Amino acid sequence: MSGEVPKIRLRGLAKAFGEKKVLDGVDLDIRAGHGMVILGGSGSGKSVTIKCVLGLITPDAGRIEVDGRDVLSMKRREREELNDRIGMLFQNGALFDSLPVWENVCFKLLAQKRITRAKARDKAAEVLAQVGLAASVGDLSPAELSGGMQKRVGLARAIAAQPDIIFFDEPTTGLDPIMGAVIDGLIVDVVKRLGATAVSITHDMASARRIGDDAAMLHKGRIVWTGPASTLGATGNAMVDQFARGEREGPIQMELRR
Amino acid sequence: MLNPVAAIGRAVLAACRTVGAVALFALEGVSHLLRPPFYGRLFLKHLAEIAYFSLPVVALTAVFTGMVLALQSYTGFARFNAEGAVANVVVLSITRELGPVIASLMVAGRIGASFAAEIGTMRVTDQIDALTTLSTNPMKYLVAPRLLAGLIAMPFLVLVADILGVMGGWLIGTTKLGFSSGGYLKATMDFLEVMDVVSGLVKAAVFGFVITLMGCWCGYTSRGGAQGVGAATTTAVVASSILILALDYIITEMFFGT
Numbered sequence: 001m002s003g004e005v006p007k008i009r010l011r012g013l014a015k016a017f018g019e020k021k022v023l024d025g026v027d028l029d030i031r032a033g034h035g036m037v038i039l040g041g042s043g044s045g046k047s048v049t050i051k052c053v054l055g056l057i058t059p060d061a062g063r064i065e066v067d068g069r070d071v072l073s074m075k076r077r078e079r080e081e082l083n084d085r086i087g088m089l090f091q092n093g094a095l096f097d098s099l100p101v102w103e104n105v106c107f108k109l110l111a112q113k114r115i116t117r118a119k120a121r122d123k124a125a126e127v128l129a130q131v132g133l134a135a136s137v138g139d140l141s142p143a144e145l146s147g148g149m150q151k152r153v154g155l156a157r158a159i160a161a162q163p164d165i166i167f168f169d170e171p172t173t174g175l176d177p178i179m180g181a182v183i184d185g186l187i188v189d190v191v192k193r194l195g196a197t198a199v200s201i202t203h204d205m206a207s208a209r210r211i212g213d214d215a216a217m218l219h220k221g222r223i224v225w226t227g228p229a230s231t232l233g234a235t236g237n238a239m240v241d242q243f244a245r246g247e248r249e250g251p252i253q254m255e256l257r258r
Numbered sequence: 259m260l261n262p263v264a265a266i267g268r269a270v271l272a273a274c275r276t277v278g279a280v281a282l283f284a285l286e287g288v289s290h291l292l293r294p295p296f297y298g299r300l301f302l303k304h305l306a307e308i309a310y311f312s313l314p315v316v317a318l319t320a321v322f323t324g325m326v327l328a329l330q331s332y333t334g335f336a337r338f339n340a341e342g343a344v345a346n347v348v349v350l351s352i353t354r355e356l357g358p359v360i361a362s363l364m365v366a367g368r369i370g371a372s373f374a375a376e377i378g379t380m381r382v383t384d385q386i387d388a389l390t391t392l393s394t395n396p397m398k399y400l401v402a403p404r405l406l407a408g409l410i411a412m413p414f415l416v417l418v419a420d421i422l423g424v425m426g427g428w429l430i431g432t433t434k435l436g437f438s439s440g441g442y443l444k445a446t447m448d449f450l451e452v453m454d455v456v457s458g459l460v461k462a463a464v465f466g467f468v469i470t471l472m473g474c475w476c477g478y479t480s481r482g483g484a485q486g487v488g489a490a491t492t493t494a495v496v497a498s499s500i501l502i503l504a505l506d507y508i509i510t511e512m513f514f515g516t
Contacts, residue, residue: 056387080393088391094384098376108392113295157392 005068007032007165007197008053013062014221015048022048023059024221030214035191035198037212037229039243041252044218046201050167053199054088055079066165084112087158087196091170093150095142101128101153102138108161127156130193131186148179152186159190166191168200172207184210205232205244217243219252283401283475290395290402297403304407308369308466309414315368316361320419323356324348324426332435344435345445348427353420353454354514359506361419362412362465366498370473373404374494377477378487386478401474405467412466413459420458457513464509465502472498 006029013026022045030036040046051057053064053071064071066082074082095104102124109115115123125135131152142150151171158166171187172180184207191198191211202208208215212229217240225237233244242250331347377400380386389396424446431437473494480490 051387054387054391056390083391083393086391088388090384090388092383094388096385096388097379107394111295111392111394 004032006030006065007067008199009063009065009068010049010053011063011065013049013052013059013064015045015052015057015059022221023052023062026062026218026221026223028216028223028226030197030199032197033195034213035188035200035211035229037208037215038199038201038218039203039208039215039232039240040201040218041243042203045221046218047169049218050169050199050201054086054167055083084108084161085164087161087163087166089151089154089158089166089168089171091173093142093154095145095150095153095157097142099142100138101140101142101145104142104153105138105156105160107157112161114161123160124156127160128153130159130190131156132182147174148176148183151175151179151183155183155186155190159194162194163196164194165197165199166194168198168202168211170202170204171200171211172202172204177206180204180207181210187211205246208232279479280471280475283478284405284471286397287401287405287471287474290398291406293398295398297399300399301403301407304404305411307372308365308407308470309411312365312368312411312415313418315364316415316419317422319360319364320352320357320423321426321429323360324352324423324428325430327351327356327423328427328430328435332431341435342445344431345427345437345442346449348431349424349446349450350454352423352427353450353458354510355458355506357419357423358412358416358458358461358465359502361416362462362469362502363499365412365415365466366469366472366502367495369408370469370494370498371491373470373473374477374480374491375487377474378480378490379477381478381480382483382487396478401478404470404474408466408470409463410466412462412469416458416462417455420455453513457509460513461506461509464505468501468505469498472501 008030010026010028013023014021015023026045026049038046038049048057052059055071059072071079071082095101096107099107102121103110105124105127106115106120109123110117110120121138124138128135128137133149133152133156137145137149137153142153145153168187171183175183187198187200188211198211200208200211209229209232215227215229215232216223217225217237219239225235225240227235233241235241235244239251242252327348328344332341332344335341335343377386380400386396386400389399428439428442428446431442432439476490476494476497480486
């Protein structure tokens with residue numbers, strides 16, 4: 001990687017829940033304007049890593065930098081300003097059940113009073129169109145949407161405030177392959193259009209190759225490999241290749257739960 | 259080896275931790291009522307949910323409580339020719355104790371459970387984390403408006419319960435027990451003091467705060483999917499019911515203790 005300041009830099013990130021050490025010194029650089037895919041088995045600490053960056057979990061040790069600034073030492077106001085520049089697509093969409101779709105999409109803009117309620121419907125229709133949904137979807141409640149539509153609305157909500165960093169938590173989980181490809185295509189399009197830095201965590205190798213420029217493998221709380229996402233499956237790293245190919249035999253020993 | 263002293267110690271420490279955590283949660287919730295932004299629409303929504311939609315259940319309970327109280331006290335007082343005291347007993351019992359306590363127990367079952375279930379579901383489906391990523395403080399958005407609504411709505415409900423409870427006693431007194439309408443109401447007003455009603459309304463405000471606080475706390479700290487939400491709902495109702503009865507004694511002692 002060149003001498004440019006990474007958009008996000010993690011150094012020695014550690015987090016334990018009771019006796020269980022989930023992150024054990026994560027070091028990772030994420031380039032500005034690129035897509036980083038973090039791979040890893042269940043319980044490897046992928047979600048905890050991005051929750052630490054988002055400020056949802058406080059790490060026990062380590063350093064998180066965004067644009068070269070230490071996030072953990074930021075004052076509350078600074079942290080809120082940083083959050084204003086971040087979007088997040090949750091695994092299950094995490095749409096607010098009590099609000100119609102249009103209010104979900106424009107939630108951040110309304111909360112920050114950057115838009116009036118009267119104009120929010122039009123704005124929601126505009127953003128929904130960007131993710132391939134009709135304006136009429138704005139009047140539905142989240143419970144009336146299919147899984148794929150919920151992901152799209154979640155994506156619309158994540159990009160409505162035009163963030164410059166977007167996190168995607170398992171964006172294709174629970175979707176059929178075609179819908180997964182559609183969501184990946186939308187992600188690539190919106191990230192490119194916004195010029196944003198995208199950080200995704202996924203188990204889906206096809207998705208990882210589609211949405212990632214770079215990839216990193218997290219195993220037992222540590223980054224064990226980083227490299228181009230296009231090489232996944234043929235990286236030369238036995239652990240990554242086993243994971244990418246979904247092979248039973250290899251250096252990763254699965255602990256079967258009784 | 260099982261050490262009973264250690265087990266008791268652990269239980270006491272856990273109870274102290276919980277009390278401290280609930281107190282800090284309440285303080286944080288109240289502190290958000292004093293700092294903008296304020297969510298007026300949410301406050302009005304919760305106010306209507308508590309005050310307006312609880313009216314039927316509170317009204318029915320109050321009327322039947324007044325009717326039973328008149329009937330039972332008449333039966334008891336008839337044994338020593340003190341039937342004339344029925345109106346006094348009904349009005350004092352309703353305004354000081356039964357109005358606030360029974361109305362609050364009804365609201366605890368209805369609103370405490372509802373708040374715990376709604377916020378608990380939001381917790382286990384990442385909606386609370388989503389609020390944070392959308393630059394919205396969950397305590398300010400979810401908890402503060404509910405606490406204020408509970409504080410204001412319960413005195414209104416108890417005032418209604420007081421009036422309907424007394425009217426329930428009047429109904430039985432005049433239709434079944436042979437009291438004249440004017441005589442019953444005169445006896446009621448003669449013995450009623452402002453402090454009787456005020457103490458009941460103070461209790462109502464405290465109980466309203468406790469019900470919403472426990473509903474929010476149990477939901478906010480719920481874990482583990484549907485089972486966790488179910489447990490949070492049960493705990494919210496049980497804890498607020500016990501607190502209502504315990505605080506009832508303490509407030510009664512403060513107002514009327516010798």
